[in-house]
Amino acid sequence: MTAALTIDGLNVRFRLRDATVHAVTDLSLTLHRGELLAVVGESGCGKSVLAHAVLDLLPANAATTGTVQFGAGSRPVRELRGRHIGLIPQSPATALTPVRTGRSLLAETLRVHGRATTDADTVAAEAGLDPADLDRYPFQLSGGMAQRLATALAIAPDPAVLLADEPTAGLDRPLVDHTLDLLRRRCAAGTAVMLITHDLTAAQRVADTVAVMYASRIVEHRPADEFFTAPHHPYAAALLDSLPDRAFQPIPGHPPMLTDLPAGCAFAPRCPHASPDCAAQPAISDGAACHHPLSVVGAP
Amino acid sequence: MPRKRRLRPLSWLRPGTRGAALAAVVLATAILACLLVPLLWPLDQSAVALDRINQPPTWTHPAGTDDLGRDVAHRTLYGLRVSLLIGAVAALVATLIGGAVGAVAGTVGGWTDRILMRIVDTVAALPHLLLGIFIVAMLRPSLGAVILSIGLTHWLSTARIVRAELLSLRTRPFIDAAISGGASRVRVLTRHLLPHVLPRMALATTLMVPHAVWHETALSFLGLGLPPHLASLGNMINDGQRSLLTGAWWASLTPGLAIVVVTLAIAAVAAHWRDRLDPRVRAELQL
Amino acid sequence: MNGLAAHEVTVAYGRQTVLDRASIHIGPGETVGLRGPSGCGKSTLVRVLALLHRPDDGHVSIDGNPVTGARYRVAAAVRTRIGVLFQSPRSAADPRLSLADIIAEPLRATKAERIQDRVVELAYTAGLTTDLLRRQPHAVSDGQLQRACLARALAHRPDYLLCDEATTMLDASTQAHVAAVITDHQHRHGTGVLLITHDPALMHRWAHRVIDWPPDQAAPATAVEHADHH
């Protein structure tokens, strides 16, 4: 397996008028070709910032440290957008330029990346959009159609890495499944996909590996089947237990504010296994950043 | 029609807390000076001193004297007094008209709203200085005529603001939630509608004061505002125009600066207030 | 007949008929799930049942007593028997008020007694700390705000609670918490709950019976079998 995307020691801070938001802290991960990684977590854990940080699209009040590398090259991200890394944005309705037709947007993207503009129909069809709908303006498209158009625009340059930022938010279940299947097909063709979502069911359906984010950090990062059967981090376990098709048990307490993170493990105040050790930030080992991983507790 | 409308000048100002505090101090000082000046340093409006005409700024006359030997600094304070008074009253008149129209459009809705807002759009297209000139000319230049001419031409933005606020409130489920919680019509009005609308109206009134001041000074400058012997900022700049050719630039400078400083201070305070009204601005970033 | 019911309700906006002689019945203590495509009139049905929208035809009844009119025309004592939890807590909460004021608002509106104690109790039930109660909506997360809205909806111990996609925007954990609070309230007060959601797993877990909407195009109501229902 070759690495398609390597993130090392990524930190993102936002300076606000009277506070600093720690959106991403010490995040390192590697995404391989043909791998579908699901980054899951509750809203406000920093996962949405991740996509924009990787693409170097953050606003000016964001301070970023760490490295993001695509493949083996070392070219800056701004030269690789589109061709090497594509983004399926969070809310397709606002992500489409409102005064231009789908065809005009798609043809432009194809042209910029050296493909024939006549491929537009093929690309649209691949994303599940009826080519006839390309001649509509974004405001004339339904939510599902806009989502497919946004997907078509992302896959048009045939990028090696695809970031999907909550691509299923607000969609009906059949549309969710359609979107997930499309991502899965891209993986099969060798694309590396990072799916950022709060929908654990969606992650379970398609992911090869899962990274759980809590309070700006990755707390667990393991193969999906292992993760969904036996999570190591108490937070990951609690999150899975809150699903309606599992225990349907809420996690007690509230997640910390990203403006006011505790020094040690951020989950300790809500964690049944917390001990004095947890005042120190745990390093990630065996796929989980925890002083008392569950597998060890259960079977030493 | 999806339109971004920003119809008031000075509404872009984004002062920080320190800037707004400075502006508030400037404004408070100016208002205090205007209130106290008749007590501490009364002015004889018609007095002239031909023995000291067109004197440049000195310690005794910090802003110089004009072509009739009158102290420019002293008259500027009096002019500011009159301008701010007219500005405040005219802004109030405009707010009453605009508030009424906006309230009707925003609460009745439907066709009434559509027609009222079309009328507002059209009236906004009337050249308001010309209308002001017309009104003043027909009523004879006077305080009342100036106030009326400003009030009748400046109510539109308030109408738009009140209407927009009411319309957006009407569709917000928190009103539904209040009704469902057992709130009476009066309670919804006093607890949920007015607390949102009134600060915006007050803000609109405040932001209108600079406009009213500009309008008043413009009319006075043209000789259509207050009687020429009265110390008003517009009259003074007009008087100063005569001295300009003799090189006495100071006679117009100080009244003009007074307008600039005071209107900027009002706008900065209002803008800070506007940002505080809007929790979304305070939150700034929702992750 | 006990229960909250809509009888042959018709609602049209302009030329578009959103509800066409629709009927539904929610019995005391039962959880009725309602599912259907977006824009099929589910939200309008909730507004009609919550007495917030007067239907053009047909009527709503509570425990067999027909209700005439809607909104302010309905006596406050009747309105407060039905609680509503909206999809977006952001728009359902007055941005000026603190979370404590939001919860206290229905109690103050009906001049209830011992408001402070009741707010503390409701906040505890909804899992809100005193620190959170002091904050305004913009300073809390969607999930925390929806908990406050839930506390507000339960303030009058409603006999019926209508949840219009109330957990769609929430995280799994908050969703589980909201569901647990509502179920607990239901067990103690025999509340009838209407649940609208797109999530099949949630629907399966939570609803006693599920209705497909609009009713004329779908299969008849199906009962969900439960091994255990907490």
Added chain:
Amino acid sequence: MSARRTVGRRLLVAVPVLAATSMGMFALGAASPYDPAEQYAGAAAFTATDENLAQLRANWGVDDPLPVQYWRWITNLVQGDLGWSITRHEPVTSVIAARAGWTLLLVGAALALVLVASLLLGTVAAYRRGGWLDRGLRAAAYAVEAMPVFWLALAAITVFALVLGWFPAGGLTDIAADGVHAGDVAHHLILPITVLAVSQAPWFLLFVRDSVADSLRDDHVLAARGRGLPGRTVLFGHALRTALLPFLTLIGTHLPELVGGAVLVETVFSLPGLGAVTVQAALGSDFPLLAAITLVTTAVVLTANLLTDLAYTAADPRVRLDG
């Protein structure tokens, strides 16, 4: 189809509003303490007999009921007979015809200057948000916005005419000139046009700057950047197209301000446009001239508004296709 509807909707309101405005103006004129007959007689009124005055009043029909007078006035107006100017002793039509051109030239040139400058500078400032150009431009814009235009004009005269002597302090032609020469006029008009443009620029500049700056953070612009489109394509094809659409209507809604500014600038620079004559008419309570100028200007501004609305309708598919 939709364009026709826009025109129709506009006219449906514009005509009644114009009618109401004219009625209000006429009523105000009738209620004013000035007697047109006495004014017409002017200085002679002191010596004119009551009989003469009565004759005059009968000729003018000033004793007819108000609605009759209004109807006569408005039908004459619509037919192009704007009446007789009391202060200038010539038909209103010829006063306007002789002067409207200069005002149009002043307003048109200033508007063109404002549009070009604010589009260029506003876009650059937004692109380099927070940079020295952005901060400097915004500070200058706030300051200029707070300055009354006539004060700005006096300041410009002091500096550029009196101190530096680059431009004349006023007038349209040199006193010694034997006619109207383009070069001479241009030399005289540079300062007034620039002052009017500068006084109006902050509004447009700040609008463009904020609109473009917001738009550069819009989802669709981020998405376009995310697709790897070159900066130029993103700016022109995605950011500016949506950011500047409202600018079109803004030009229309801002014209009244521009007209007001032109009146003041013409007065300060003693230009022979409609502005100066309006002030004269107002000082002399010349109802026919004042009313005609106000109504004609209003009609022109409303028409311009309609044109910008049509342009907007044509440019934005959301309006064009959805109505």
